[in-house]
Amino acid sequence: MTTGTTSTAGEPPLFGPQGQFGAFFDDPRWALALIRATVLEAAHPQVGAALADNSVFVTHPWRRLRNTLLSLRRMFDADPAVREREAARLNRLHARMNGSDSRERPYDAMDRSTRAWVVATLFEATVTMCRWGGQPLDQDTMERMYAEYRGFLAALDGDAGALPEDLNEFWRYFDRVVEEELENTEAARIILYRLFDHLPAPALLASAPTLWAAGRAVVGPLLGAITVASLPEAYRRKAGLPEMPGASTLMQGAYFAAGLARFLPEGWINAETIIDTLSLSPDSDDPRARTVAALAARVKRASALLRLLAPISEDPAPATPTGKNRRTAEEFFRHVLDQTGDGHLDWPDLAAMARELATRLDLDEPEETRLYDAFAAWWRELQTALDTDGDGRISAGEYAAAVPSLAGPALIRVAEVLFDATDKDGNGVIDATEHRALFRTAFHRDLTTTDATYSRSAFVGDFLSFMAGNRTNTPYDPLFSDA
Template sequence: MTTGTTGVPPTDATRPDDGPSLFGPDSQFHTFFDDPRWALGLIRATVLEAAHPQVGAALADNSTFVTHPWRRLRNTFLSMRRMFSADPAVREREAARLNRLHARMSGSDSRGRAYDAMDRATRAWVVATLFESAVTMCRLSGQPLDQDTMERMYAEYRAYLAALDGDADELPGDVNDFWPYFDRVVENELENTEAARIILYRLFDHLPAPALLDGLPTLWAAGRAVAGPVLGAITVASLPEPYRRRTGLPEMPGAQALMQGAYLAAGLARFLPEGWINAESVIELLSLSPGSDDPRARTVAALRGRMKRASSLLRLLTPLGDDPAPAPATRAGEDRRSAAEFFRQVLDQTGDGHLDWPDLAAMARELSTRLDLDEPEETRLYDAFAAWWRELQAALDTDGDGRVSADEYAAAVPSLAGPALIRVAEVLFDATDRDGNGTIDADEYRALFRTAFHRDLATTDGTCGRSAFVSDFLSFMSARRTSTPYDPLLADA
């Protein structure tokens, strides 16, 4: 007997013989979800994942973690919540979605080595880094896990892998056998990959502001200039010593003490009243934009006003010119981006300086995630974006290298509203119109944009027809309009 499509025996995957469910609120994982230490541990785990050649290559080719890190954080958070849900149907649905997403990621790295995001051993390593980093964060914060708790948490992570792969055979069956496995991979397989270097030395130094702080470049740059190097130093110091030694990662003097202090300080959160720190609320707050219909938007707007005054004062005292000043805000739809701005902010989703299929696939992935699409709607959306990529490639790839550069895009000054882009808009409308009544109501619209209508709902019935929706989408994508609902969806970090 199995649970749905995953083929996982219920006794092995969801409930140990002598304890409560491995998923849901009774899980050890659940107790860590709102733990500030997990922020440090997750960064560490991400570097260890990216150091694996297969994961590093997949991240470099397909991920938006450099250009859209806050979006990536929000989506990862939501996925983990679903995968550790107490409801088996929620877990199976999310596992199926992740498997469809990973099945679309394969290729070869810069050395010609093939990678496949569905490789079972590689997926096991990703889960292994999460478990090992959770154990390490507890140890570094002076609260090491006892053996029983560690064994239970290891069973939870093996159940997580089983939910994805149908079994957890790629990970050792016993936690005592896990440590030799982990050490072996660190010693023999991890490399100083481009993706790992980007996380350690580029992401922190160039981290874009979240929506909450958008428009405050001076204030954000000042804080980032201090926090970026510190986070990088803490992360490097926390990595396994054999990996640091073999890859030649530099370690700042005093980095070990700094790292220990950071974990100890984060561990003090256990003394706060329960519920004071909620990861979901923090991520939602960071994602709030001034036009959001969230009740907290007024407070955010007042806070932004004060922060802008502080930012202006800071600019007078210590001018920082790294970040360009934002364009002045006007009414929705009146500002236009330059071709270079639009290419960088919208089209180049992966941030590699070129437009190719992974960039459009990232758009399809984000839209599918927002709408929580199942098959076949998800495949229809990907197919529509694939057709649009073929159209763009034929029109703009003048040197025939299989991708479109920023110069090729700017030189063509294209009108992108061809038949394939219109088809994307129509498929997106159908996916958003969940009840199939031919119009998108306020709830359906917010499911996609998670912000208020740009129309005045007080004077309309709050619905959006097909032609208006398609027109708005084409206006954004081909006329490079700003201040539309699509900015938080495709342009924001």
């Protein structure tokens, strides 16, 4: 058995359906293990700083989860071309993330040792979830899986040298990083103490905030306790994390119960289908929309009944719009522009918009860079027009006071670049297939034209109108606002 990046003669390939990652991708225990791995990633100072500055995992966790699952599926695909293309995309994304943390320590998402730690947490979490789920892996299976994850790292970095070649040495490496390098970072604290308590509802349950708040009030603390109990003791001690009595038993019970799903018929649980369904809005034209709409109606009735029986404190609701399909500048700032949820508008917010658009359209170079450059130019224009106190970011007050300045030449350029990226065949109009690639739905009724296309001028006009904060219920709302 080898721990390299290729399989030996006579053995199934490392990647694809026959690989170990593929065998566990739809395993419900992965939901718990992925949270654990994310906390251990965020506890690394470099990763934690990058997450705090650039990630939308607090305000848009379902979007982040969907994109993460898609990326992992591609990185473990049987086709080398698919893996290479996704690795190149991830490298371009990470190359744009660098800066300094709150203690003025530099971070760089391309740092090899940091990327190795991210891969290490995914591997270790998978091994651990199997052990706690009553299905411990034998040595040969662990070594094959470790070879897969080293292959994952090699695809990103060119080689897997930042991770030990020997599996036994890996466990010493893992313990050393936990003991010597991990910290009680802000990002880790947010995941443990804020994310579960304030997790926004997915699109499917957005119409039933009371029911969502009730479920979250019960499940959130349980997930937090399970996650804390699952972390290495050395890190819990270093971070001063309290362990509730019985939390360890609860944690092992949760993993074991989730592990029982392996006895269900094959195909009953599909991670991507579940995430796609949660992301559907009841008015979507997706074939599953009728079922989703019926479920949403029942959920809404249950939510109303629950509100009558036991009023529950919910997240602050947005202010009532001043007119039909209208909203205030503060609402638009909070729900659309402030992608990272830190209360200010700065470059990471616009970069998150560009990243989501590039992901949806599955852009390669040079289209991806052209889109980022357009958003960067818009950010510079916004700074000049709205940053009145010169602190390098824009507050909600500064935005509201000068909102007419938002739609300048740079924003028009963003709309034009986005149109070109969406118009894959370059024929000067967006057809139904291209529209769905961006918005994941068919043409809106008010966009239907005689030739069933979307012209450049109409697209740019609608984009500018949306970005001016004047309209709601447009295709752009779920694109930038959905959790």
